Amino acid sequence: MPAGDREIDMWKLRDIISPFYAWKRAFEKPFTIRKPLVEREGPPLYRGFHTNDLGKCIGCGSCEEICQNAAIDMRRAAGIEPAHGDSGLRPVIDYGRCCWCALCVDICPTTSLAMSNRYNWISETGEDWVFTPGIDDGGWNEDELGYRRAECAWLLDPSEQKMPVIAPDERRKNFEEMALGYGGDEAVKEAVRCLDCGLCIEACPTHMDVPSYIRAIRDGDLDEGLRLLYDTNPFSESCGRICTAKCQDACALGHLGEPIMIRWLKRYITDNTLDRRHAVLGT
Known part of the structure; x- marks a missing residue:
């Protein structure tokens, strides 16, 4: 038989057998x-x-x-x-x-x-x-x-930066302010915790733009921070020390962690711009 005819017969045989291979799969466990x-x-x-x-x-x-x-x-x-x-x-x-x-x-x-x-x-x-x-x-x-x-x-530090204070044995000897205030590194570390959510703005009686002046601390622009403080609150220096801090009560981080120390950050801005306050504010 010529080779070409044998090849054709093989293809015909495969056509006959192939369906049986397919039916064989029907009895196997499906994937x-x-x-x-x-x-x-x-x-x-x-x-x-x-x-x-x-x-x-x-x-x-x-x-x-x-x-x-x-x-x-x-x-x-x-x-x-x-x-x-x-x-x-x-x-x-x-x-x-x-x-x-x-x-x-x-x-x-x-x-x-x-x-x-x-x-x-x-x-x-x-x-x-x-x-x-x-x-x-x-x-x-x-x-x-x-x-x-x-x-x-x-993703953010849930713990506040602690305020440095005068030791009890020292402060009982005088009437100096016991809270020393944040240094630069402490203020920035506290400021970077802020979520910029703005819930503090609604809670503040004067609706201060808290996220913006905290952002100014992160950016190292205390002059801008001072302008933002005095836009809405002429008593910012006092409030940095004795404010009731309703804004901190509303802070989002305070639910499971410690709120942003907004009052201390306000104090940091006013304490570190004393020498140029009038020039910055134009007063």
Whole structure:
């Protein structure tokens, strides 16, 4: 038989045998999952769709600020009113932008924001992907599994810089001010803890722009810090010592850590601009 005919016969034989190979697979254990949306649960610490404990959330906006993809907006939520230490805003997440990095969870000062281990969500409506955790019902807000920030893990230092003071044996001998005030390094270390959330502005009776003058300390621009202080409070030097510090009561870091020592930072600015105050303020 010519070689070409033998090759044709081999192809015909393969056509006859091939279906039997396919049917053989029908009796083997399948590799696919019949119901992947039901049977394949995410790992316990998987970073899936967000949850938000509304009882803990204070609307500080630190999650919005840290998001690298601009996937989070702070918006008014129905039934939640602004209050002392609570802006009344809640995070809204655009899952078309979110990359599931969990920085928003890591920065949250109250640990209200977390991530479930759910990763499957099907919808034909694009608007559904703009989601308000804790308010919109995705079916996972009460889930205990998923990614959480441990209370001992902070992106920012939760502890205040302690104010240097005169030793008790020394201060009992005189009437000098016992609190010595922050030095430059101490003030900057305290200032870098600030989240810039602005909850302190509402709490201050004169609504001082606290985040801005703290930012001036970080930038080393005490003259600008002094101008910001006296824009709204002509008694800033006194308030740096005896203020009731309602702003510190509202500080976002104070929920699980120690609040920013705003009063001491105010004092740091006024103490270190005494020699040029009139020139800076134009008085």
